């Protein structure tokens with residue numbers, strides 16, 4: 001298990017346990033983090049699983065693929081350097097304790 | 108908000124999203140979500156993609172069980188609605204209690220076309236539409252060697268790419284003269300044909316199937332073509348398109364014609380009943396269309412949820428978006444190419460990364476992209492939506 005902290009727009013935080021190998025998107029859906037919609041179920045086709053990764057954690061992540069970068073352009077909320085598709089962030093021991101901020105809107 | 112009761116028949120992408128979207132919008136009335144299946148509501152696209160590679164079963168479900176409880180969504184499983192009693196405003200199952208509604212949403216989806224193929228029910232012949240199909244297929248694929256796919260549409264081709272990747276001998280038999288003919292331009296069909304052939308699959312175009320042939324124990328042994336020749340098979344997947352599930356609506360006297368007919372706000376001929384997703388035929392550019400894709404199901408669900416929460420009719424005006432993953436090729440489509448009068452190919456198909464722009468009367472109406480997600484994302488903003496938001500044509504069609 002690894003911990004993920006989701007920070008809502010209100011500043012309210014929620015820390016959940018995620019199984020190794022599952023994605024941040026899946027952990028969100030399992031724990032009623034409604035800000036993640038994930039219409040395409042994680043196949044990089046919708047960009048409704050957009051999150052902002054905390055700057056302190058950016059260095060721990062594998063870089064986004066070209067497809068992910070392109071799909072992020074379609075996200076509804078503003079895209080920042082810390083933007084990622086949460087379905088592409090797979091939990092590993094190295095990501096334990098990661099914090100992600102939830103965007104205002106997904107579509 | 109009064110305690111209105113919304114009943115949703117069908118818990119696929121459209122029905123599930125309608126329920127979730129109502130709560131997200133703050134809808135306070137009762138919501139019942141009905142599914143004829145006994146498992147938790149799940150998404151279908153992975154059934155012909157990641158699920159075959161061993162995607163975990165619980166990952167197929169939209170949400171875990173506690174979601175429904177926490178959201179106050181009454182999930183009725185293994186509940187098949189047989190009739191709609193419009194006078195009593197209730198849905199009626201074969202056995203068990205009827206359920207009253209104030210607003211009814213039909214999200215009954217579609218069913219694989221009952222292939223009128225003799226031998227369709229032989230052992231080893233599969234459809235790929237429900238989770239149970241994928242489970243059975245996944246198991247049988249382990250030992251299969253000779254795989255024949257009847258129908259060269261998205262689902263058949265996705266499965267073909269998967270089976271070929273696992274070293275099976277794959278033959279795709281298609282009655283039309285090109286692959287995915289209903290959904291993509293000839294340029295795209297041509298490209299995918301070359302790709303499947305070079306991956307090692309055999310593709311027979313213009314080739315209607317006469318029947319499926321069984322051996323002892325009624326296990327499938329081959330596929331007989333119209334010219335009498337036989338293609339050996341120990342596993343057959345039939346993917347020849349789907350038909351909208353309109354039976355309920357028809358029996359209730361709603362207007363139906365290849366789909367439940369709805370207006371721009373997705374209302375059926377009964378104003379208290381909506382229809383969304385694969386089963387709904389809606390006004391789309393000068394004509395009626397049924398778009399069988401997630402984006403359409405989800406977008407229509409949001410529109411109806413918006414109407415029911417705001418009390419103001421919200422027209423549906425999204426452009427359909429579709430994707431298909433076949434081996435390392437990611438096909439993404441915005442819009443609907445049918446009716447286009449000019450196409451333009453951007454970049455070179457030989458590079459396995461290109462787009463096809465489709466125009467009608469000078470307006471961009473669809474963009475098909477292969478391994479070019481940036482074109483796809485740009486297209487979502489560029490494709491002309493005027494066709495689906497003009498009030499005049501909506502009612503007239």
Ligand SMILES: Cc1cc2nc3c(=O)[nH]c(=O)nc-3n(C[C@H](O)[C@H](O)[C@H](O)COP(=O)(O)OP(=O)(O)OC[C@H]3O[C@@H](n4cnc5c(N)ncnc54)[C@H](O)[C@@H]3O)c2cc1C
Pocket residue numbers: 116117118119120121122123141142143144150151152153154155186187188189214215216217235236237262352355383384385386398399400401402404428429430431432
């Ligand atoms: C294998 C496969 C792969 C696909 N891949 C893609 C893809 O890559 N991209 C994409 O955009 N789309 C894809 N699609 C299409 C997409 O899944 C459908 O467009 C979408 O599921 C439509 O949603 P829906 O809710 O309208 O219908 P469905 O998902 O078909 O759900 C309808 C539900 O209603 C239930 N039902 C029907 N009648 C009754 C009744 N009388 N009582 C109770 N329950 C009832 C059914 O059992 C079913 O569960 C794929 C489909 C399949 C089958």
Ligand code: FES
Pocket residue numbers: 025038039040041042043044045046047048049071085086087088
């Ligand atoms: S869930 Fe669709 S892109 Fe992540």
